[in-house]
Amino acid sequence: MDTAQTLFHRHGYDAVSMAMLTEALGINPPSFYAAFGSKAALFEQVLSRYAADNDLPMEQILSAHARVADGLGALLGAAAELYARDAEGIGCMLMEAARDAGESRLCETARRLRAESRQVVRDYVATQHPDQADMLADFTIITLTGLSSSARGGMGHPALVHAARIAAKGITAELK
């Protein structure tokens, strides 16, 4: 399962073939289908698992900061650090999966999970700035998407972290 997640995260759903999966897992196609049902089904499981416990604990980061601007800033900073950590540049699996349409069902699953993340941000912002909750949640998602895609595109650690800081300044200014 970890093996499959690594493959999907690194190459994307479409670029991972059954041949790669079965070889990496050390099993044969029939065993694979007996165990997971299909390539798409496995990917859904991997996605859900990734969303459930990835390395970016949103709720924890947000709840650790009283002021909304600080919480969102910390979230963006943590994401930048996380995306830049892997030298290979793979970004956030959820964001990237939601972007590639691929099979419609998989796209829906990824977008639903992303929408749940957005909702977490939205609810957090709404506690203090209900009028701006939606717009700031969208801005946060857009920035996270940009950070993820850019990390995947090879942008380095300093640029990502600094960009997160500039975005945080924008949030601070917006809430002032």
Place this chain on the structure above:
Amino acid sequence: MDTAQTLFHRHGYDAVSMAMLTEALGINPPSFYAAFGSKAALFEQVLSRYAADNDLPMEQILSAHARVADGLGALLGAAAELYARDAEGIGCMLMEAARDAGESRLCETARRLRAESRQVVRDYVATQHPDQADMLADFTIITLTGLSSSARGGMGHPALVHAARIAAKGITAELK
């Protein structure tokens, strides 16, 4: 050519098959290869043409504003408007192409073109803030990437435009 650009922009390189191309162009495979060489060669031509004269005149927008913060803000705003204009949500062809690895040669072409755009921003910023030129150029690219991906992901006009405005506030704060 316009037809091919529309297809590639809407579906992405990999998702456009020869069958779609030949049918849309109203020609047969042999004619296609006689005219363009290959699918990859056509895509490179389309990419270059898109980069040369897309609907986002960067130099023009930037040079119209004396203060760097205003210029970058206008650029982000124009991009948000542009990406939100098409109801289908297709974002920036260059950004999206640079993200999908696909064939390595195509990826290099897309990234080179994107790097040229970044250079335009960098040079513009450097005229007034040489020390922050690189970081602000990266932030601009990251934000444009996020706007493009989010537009492709279905985010609406208000959210994109507002996000661009928040990002612009971040730039203003950064330069203060």
Place this chain on the structure above:
DNA sequence: GGTATTTTGTAGTGGCTGATACAAAAATAA
């Protein structure tokens, strides 16, 4: 009008995709 040249249409190339039919082997149960 007759000939050479280019364009087009048909059909098919090998190779890869995700997914299986079927049998051999291993593990479990009696």
Place this chain on the structure above:
DNA sequence: TTATTTTTGTATCAGCCACTACAAAATACC
């Protein structure tokens, strides 16, 4: 030890991919 069930391996399925060989039709040239 024998019988039953489960797992695994081999070999392959049909379908799509980008791409092309070859011949028929249309055009240009004299």
